[in-house]
């Protein structure tokens with residue numbers, strides 16, 4: 001098939017490269033000239049494991065190319081994927097500005113019949129709106145079919161997830177369109193869920209909302225466990241062995257972040273409000289996650305009462321390991337609170353320092369190693385479970401700090417390892 005993918009963020013780029021890898025001819029369109037120039041050389045502007053290899057291989061086989069020119073990118077294409085961002089409006093609803101701009105460009109440039117496939121996460125009903133918007137301004141005599149094909153990719157392992165996902169969801173209101181998309185996706189060898197447009201849109205939101213709920217649920221169980229003498233590690237393990245529950249996403253911590261869960265939970269609440277339905281469970285999940293982000297500083301304040309003038313090491317700024325993304329990262333509000341309390345904050349992150357500098361307040365010290373951040377600190381706080389942070393021996397905190405007090409927001413160490421040291425250790429959902 002001849003395919004165009006519009007938007008080269010992590011979803012669009014991974015989608016384009018993987019569709020080329022399974023034998024389609026793909027052109028990725030993006031309005032960012034600098035990005036397109038870099039991509040043409042096989043250089044990825046984002047870090048995704050395995051992506052650059054896929055880009056280079058498929059560019060060299062002439063199955064993948066990039067352009068800023070819609071006319072050139074759309075020429076002869078059977079299918080056009082929309083994979084631009086849908087950030088959050090102030091009221092929590094999804095901002096469709098980029099999707100609408102794409103629709104206007106499509107109306108101007110489409111000259112042949114196509115299937116438009118929406119990858120972007122959009123509120124239920126948006127696909128019908130996209131179709132209407134393109135048709136309203138169409139200049140040529142062409143037929144538009146529309147389909148929804150939501151993505152379930154985790155940032156950092158998006159290529160792996162594309163080939164090893166649990167399912168592919170395709171939604172369309174016509175069996176013929178579903179058949180075409182089934183053929184396009186056949187190369188991935190994954191179970192395919194065929195459904196209508198609105199159900200496909202809903203599956204995406206419901207899946208992210210469920211995972212966010214699972215995290216908030218285990219966080220609440222952790223908060224209770226530490227008050228009643230239970231250990232959340234054992235509670236999670238014991239619960240997760242029940243196959244109906246499953247062990248994934250039962251790691252207690254300081255709350256979920258990133259560009260998906262916070263945005264999508266709020267968006268589905270907003271969709272529910274529009275449908276005059278009070279989505280109580282997700283309102284509680286959002287509030288619970290907000291509270292969870294604050295608990296590490298609460299623990300610090302309970303222990304120290306005042307941290308004015310104290311050196312505090314903050315380890316990990318990214319919203320999760322293996323990414324440089326700090327969007328909605330718990331580190332932002334934690335560091336703001338520490339600064340408000342008068343602490344002297346020294347941070348380290350293996351990848352996210354550059355992005356963190358753009359969003360963190362003035363006055364934060366950025367260091368080039370865990371050692372440098374922790375040296376002579378009175379308090380160390382772990383916020384992201386990077387491999388290097390987990391593997392940094394707990395004994396080293398003892399040698400680097402005079403009276404080592406470590407607050408671990410991601411339970412990187414077992415209580416047994418810590419007990420052998422003189423470190424005062426506070427974690428999530430476990431006895432101190």
Ligand code: UGA
Nearest residue numbers: 151152153154155249250251253255256257258260319320
């Ligand atoms: C998430 C979903 O996992 C993907 O399926 C989905 O496609 C994607 O959103 C999206 O909508 O685009 P992502 O945001 O990249 O992917 O990251 P996750 O690995 O799911 O982690 C999200 C957050 O949950 C992180 O802050 C992580 O620290 C937190 N988390 C995850 C926990 O606190 N505990 C856990 O047990 C698991």
